[in-house]
């Protein structure tokens with residue numbers, strides 16, 4: 001019985017170190033510049049993390065040196081779309 005969790009990468013602070021993709025290769029991949037993003041939903045943070053990968057995401061978030069991996073129990077909503 002878990003709460004759904006969501007994740008996305010703050011690409012403004014990601015330093016393309018490559019750690020998250022090592023820890024959670026089913027969730028994080030890198031763009032052409034090496035910056036990470038969630039492959040679940042093109043880094044929108046709106047599709048729940050599959051339960052079996054939640055621990056990987058938590059570990060990646062802990063290990064990320066810049067704190068760029070965000071997690072939440074609700075979908076991330078793009079504020080840009082409000083305009």
Ligand code: SF4
Nearest residue numbers: 014015017018020064
């Ligand atoms: S661990 Fe953090 S800084 Fe490193 S690639 Fe992943 S999101 Fe970027």
